[in-house]
Amino acid sequence: MRNQLLTLFIILFVLGCSSQNSIKTESNTDDGSNFVTSILKEKDGNYTHTKTKDIPNNPKFKSVEEGKQIWGDIAWWSNFMGIYDAFSKSVITSKGSIKLSDLIKRNGKVRWYRYGK
Numbered sequence: 242m243r244n245q246l247l248t249l250f251i252i253l254f255v256l257g258c259s260s261q262n263s264i265k266t267e268s269n270t271d272d273g274s275n276f277v278t279s280i281l282k283e284k285d286g287n288y289t290h291t292k293t294k295d296i297p298n299n300p301k302f303k304s305v306e307e308g309k310q311i312w313g314d315i316a317w318w319s320n321f322m323g324i325y326d327a328f329s330k331s332v333i334t335s336k337g338s339i340k341l342s343d344l345i346k347r348n349g350k351v352r353w354y355r356y357g358k
Contacts (some may be wrong), residue, residue: 273322276335277315280324281356288356293322296354305353315354316341325353 272293281288296302296317305314312327323332323339331338345351 271335272320273334277322277324284356293317294319296322297352302354302356305355307351307353310353311355313355315356316344317352317354318344318348321348 274291274293278288278290291299291302296315297304302315305311310316310325310327312325314325315322316325316332321344323334323344325331325341326333326338329338329340330342331340332344341351
């Protein structure tokens with residue numbers, strides 16, 4: 242139930258922000274870190290911004306084995322990240338939901354991380 246509520250929150254957040262253009266992006270250089278920060282701050286008010294390139298070395302992010310990812314995990318590439326939606330097998334970004342298969346075609350193999358205090 243908690244994951245379903247979080248899914249609903251993120252979808253509404255993305256839709257609301259997309260229509261208001263209120264999510265900060267870096268135009269063509271948007272690596273997803275601002276969006277992920279905004280979501281994780283809702284979960285943990287003490288979360289501080291982590292650059293995409295720094296996720297693998299941040300002890301608050303645990304590596305997740307391929308096939309073991311769950312809703313809310315971070316789909317990570319060296320230049321981009323987003324929030325995984327297991328229900329639709331897509332990645333939620335500041336620009337909306339993108340099919341995971343499309344991102345893998347574009348960016349190569351995905352690595353998974355799970356945030357925890």
